[in-house]
Amino acid sequence: RLTQVRWSRYNPSYIEPEVSKELYEKPWEELSEEEKEKLELKAVRPVKAAPATVSSSVFSDPMISKFTNMMMKDGNKVLARSLMAQTLEAIKRTQLEKYHKAPEDEKEKIECNPYIIFHQALKNCQPIIGLSSITKGGKTYQVPVPLKDNRKRFLAMKWLITECRENKNRRMLMPEKLSQELLQAFNNEGPIIKKKHVLHKMAEANRAYAHFRWW
């Protein structure tokens, strides 16, 4: 090979930018040792430009951006973003309806913030253990394997999106279906939670092959 495949236009010495304002508002004395070292390193190295999806405002959330990108088709970011906004609005509407109909003592338990619902729903959908196919002695076994954080998040998001795209009525729009799925996942019910439990059961059933894993 003449050139490497994984390369970027930046020099390898460039560091990722840190956008959140809180780190910069802390005074010097409150920083821990590691953070001080990191700051020193940052002062010397050049920094990459912040991408267009990221901003320091309260409304930009890395999880939401990741989910929007996964929902995007053919690079139509405008559509994906509007769908996401409509989903969050739909969640808020349903929760507000429930809130106004509920009796006084249950009003505090209803969660109205769509961002919190989204994060909690994703967390509930994440599998803890996954299966990986390992070929040994001619036969392929499904071996239970611990998953990395990134992989868990990716699987949760992927399941959500495929579920919403396939199992819906012809007339139902994506934001409505997504909001329903998210609320169900928030309450630990629904088809995606079921899928996660099925995966866990398969992993439990294949416990015998766990020693095939070498990493």
Next chain:
Amino acid sequence: MAAAAGRVLRLGGRWSAAAPGGPGAQVLRLIYTTTAAQRKNVGASGPEKYTEAFIKKQIEEFNLGKRHLANMMGEDPETFTQEDIDRCIAYLFPSGLFDKQARPMMKHPTEIFPEQRKIQWGEDGRPFHFLFYTGKQSYYSLMHETYEKLLNVQKYQDQLTAQGLPSQKEKRNLAGGRWLTKIELEEMLLEKLSDDDYSRFIQLLEKIVTLPCGDIEEKYIQKFSIEVPVQLQKAVIEPLKYDERGVAFSTGEGTRKTARATAVVHDNGTGKITVNGIDILHYFPVLQDREQLLFPFQFLGRVGKHDMVCTVSGGGRSAQAGAIRLASANALRSFVTEKEVEFMRQAGLLTYDPRVKERKKPGQEGARRKFTWKKR
């Protein structure tokens, strides 16, 4: 004279001459050596390609050619540096080739012919180095030496604790240096290394550095680390200008892909932003672009305090937004303290984004996508 200069000239580092060394063989046979892009260590692979006598002859010819060149150009042969040689060759043989290595060059033979390993056994066939039969003698002897230093450091540390003195830890400048890369290490040792070997060596070096008394072996470790020159070009921040009404303003420029933008940020404003004479709500209907425009202001906490008038041309929707963001961040540097400028830099607001569309390659459908693989 021209012939002498011609013999010494080499067409870049790609084609090198080898004299077979036989009697009367003056014919220069061109051998294709590896290009700079592949950077294989020629010195480590295989036995000697050039004899010492050949190199000596090349050096003499080079010096002779240098004096001839100086005479030709009317300069003093005694004080003729390498820069002068490069200048004169560029003048005599102008080349429009893009690859610098492909242009005609005249350099000292040690820079053109890479260093090689000498023959490692004597006349009786007995190897000189005791680790010859390991296959990678210089690598293993280096590992032995480094481990010896580690043991020294540990012994010194034990001595200090036995005497009850505290072990001093002076903080090494982490940010200032980097370790040698695998290729540089291979060039130093004149031997091929595997990635595993290289990572083991670096781990050993890091271990010595992290020990409290590691500074004793500082000199030895410095051989393997390179000082990264801290050349953060402190761009000159222009002072604020004042217009007729006495309001402070400053200008900034920014680019992204093909979009060019200039922004004029006024003080004492209401947060109105105008692009090419049109309000941003009409020019950028997409929320993401408007977020990007307001990003520098929001980061500094000055959302409603400045007015901005910008002009932008070229590029697409997102590229224009990115260009204006960079332009406004550059303009805001004049309004803000140095510490905040440093914070903006660390947030990635002041760097030019070099990402552009990757070219399509021949034999593939796009930049990365390959044609559909068909079995037959």
